[in-house]
Amino acid sequence: MGGDNGGGADTEASERHTPIALRDISARWTLERPLALAPIDLDVPAGTHLAIVGPNGAGKSTLLAVLARHLDPESGTYFLDETDACRMPLPAARGRLAVVDDSPYVFASTLRENLRFAATEPTDGALIEALERAGLGAWLRGLPDGLDTRLGTGGRGVSGGEQARLGLARAMVSQRPVVLLDEPVAHLDSATARAVIDDLLSASDTRTVIMVSHREDGRDGFDRVLALQPPLP
Template structure:
């Protein structure tokens, strides 16, 4: 095996899960046996009925939940042999309602990377499709958002979550229903920007929608009747 656990902190690891199952309580299986091969840059959309295990799969990949059975490896190393925080530092997670802090736009992005420069932040916003929005802000990166500050729309919030993931520099991005509450046109536009901005990163997106998948390499349905383990 090349490298070692410390090498992952700056690398772009190859993720594999093989026949992984998982349970939140131990009383039932919340993720059926699933196999995924995720080399660097692979984009996969996970769909399925409610309760089919979509969010549980993301929790396993993010190391918020350990598998009940099967194997999860990074470049051939079993994740159980790696420090949890070392794995999590590789992964940016974006949910359906990214939190907006009552602070400046700059601070809202730098929470993902405290050392990010204004150039880094501006680039991430541009890649997330927010360059026009940024230009229109009266105070630019110093604009205060959240409570007592400037309000943002659902689409802007979703793009802000994406920009935060981009500025983090993390090679793996997990998205849990990132456009769940948006109309079709807005969702399509955001997902197009997402896939365009993450060509060199591994992306796994959970979605209950049936649109916006044109930029993804694979679509996997976890609904039992369709589940083929990847």
């Protein structure tokens, strides 16, 4: 699943707490393929930090795709802030959601431009605060040109841990009330993964965070852990 932090979130929606409720939600990727997510009921009050775990084929990433409005459910109703999300215009629904996957894309541009697309005209102060909250403050201070440092092709290289934290910083910049994470630390060593997750949860104390992960790193920092099982054949 690709990251979807750009496009300028609606300010009113961004500032509103957004509870999530699923009622008898199931999903499959195509009609020809078996059910990928067994029917599920789920309530996620605003501000909850929820980890979703389970074996391969349990439907973890499928559930996240439904929540991100990247996949329409086959059955059931998905409520965002007590509104049927599948009847909302896509920009309105996605404007409440910041999506971070396991490999956030780094543009061949400045650090500022790599962050600012996630919101409408953010100030440099907001960008710096997001980097600090994502655990990149010391990294930023060590860059030769600060926010004007070029990243990616032709610029400064970015490590796996820095890349993961950049994805989290974009989510912070977006000000969206729900953060959806699809295996955000899949490629990191255990110590780095735990540090990234700890920084994320600390920076998202008022936001809803839903993370899919095969790993155990940092799960103890979540309010709840939901274990999914593969759909019955």
